[in-house]
Amino acid sequence: xxxxxxxxxxxxxxxxxxxxxxxxxxxxxxxxxxxxxxxxxxxxxxxxxxxxxxxxxxxxxxxxxxxxxxxxxxxxxxxxxxxxxxxxxxxxxxxxxxxxxxxxxxxxxxxxxxxxxxxxxxxxxxxxxxxxxxxxxxxxxxxxxxxxxxxxxxxxxxxxxxxxxxxxxxxxxxxxxxxxxxxxxxxxxxxxxxxxxxxxxxxxxxxxxx
Numbered sequence: 001x002x003x004x005x006x007x008x009x010x011x012x013x014x015x016x017x018x019x020x021x022x023x024x025x026x027x028x029x030x031x032x033x034x035x036x037x038x039x040x041x042x043x044x045x046x047x048x049x050x051x052x053x054x055x056x057x058x059x060x061x062x063x064x065x066x067x068x069x070x071x072x073x074x075x076x077x078x079x080x081x082x083x084x085x086x087x088x089x090x091x092x093x094x095x096x097x098x099x100x101x102x103x104x105x106x107x108x109x110x111x112x113x114x115x116x117x118x119x120x121x122x123x124x125x126x127x128x129x130x131x132x133x134x135x136x137x138x139x140x141x142x143x144x145x146x147x148x149x150x151x152x153x154x155x156x157x158x159x160x161x162x163x164x165x166x167x168x169x170x171x172x173x174x175x176x177x178x179x180x181x182x183x184x185x186x187x188x189x190x191x192x193x194x195x196x197x198x199x200x201x202x203x204x205x206x207x208x209x210x
Contacts (some may be wrong), residue, residue: 005015007166008210012127018171019110019193022042022178033141051188054195065095066087066092066094066095066177067095067096067173067174067175068085068094068095068096068099068173068175068177069097069099069164069171069173069176069177070082070085070096070098070099070176070177070178071101071164071176071177071178071179071194072098072099072100072136072137072179073100073158075084075179075181076102076181076208077180078178078185079140080179080208080210081179081209082140082144082177082210084177084207084209085177086147086149089144089150090147090149092210094150095151095152096144096150097151097167097173098140098151098153098154099128099153099155099167100133100136100154100156101155101156101157101158101163101164102126102129102130102153102155102157103159103160104122104126104129104131104157104158123175124147126157129182133155134153137153137155137210138153142193151169154167161194161197161198161201164176164178164194164198165197165198165202168202168203168204169203173193173204174204174205175204175205175207176198176202176204176205176206177206177207177209178194178195178198178206178209179195179209179210180193180208180209195208
């Protein structure tokens with residue numbers, strides 16, 4: 001910044017000198033030469049101030065637009081991820097997007113072998129899961145707002161990894177933060193890992209909190 005200020009001062013002096021030289025070549029009086037130099041300096045200063053203000057506004061806008069997506073299911077591991085994202089958000093002024101994915105999709109039509117009673121029971125169960133997720137997210141969001149974090153929430157249905165990746169693209173987030181549970185090696189091989197899939201396929205940095 002100091003180097004930039006020195007360069008700007010040198011440029012201002014050069015412009016003023018050029019203006020005075022032009023005035024001298026035109027046989028202008030000392031008063032006119034001084035006036036031309038002052039006008040040149042004034043125009044330069046105004047342009048510099050406007051540029052500085054514009055850059056500062058752009059930096060503030062960029063800072064406000066930064067969003068951290070946090071996947072949470074209310075577990076101890078995911079709460080650690082929320083806490084990490086919250087500390088980063090407070091320090092940098094970022095927004096936190098809390099996401100919970102219900103690993104069932106009510107949009108999928110039931111099998112022909114499913115009776116209406118079972119279908120109604122399943123839909124009721126999914127709705128109960130949605131309400132529980134809504135209460136959980138609202139509780140976490142309330143606590144984050146109390147400490148000054150700008151936070152939003154989203155509930156989605158389907159494959160957790162796929163939905164987190166989709167939301168990250170849709171919301172144009174800048175970072176994804178996930179908690180990871182300590183699962184056995186064989187379960188990891190058979191079922192895969194949400195955090196690993198997100199980390200492998202995400203277009204933005206992914207922080208895995210253990």
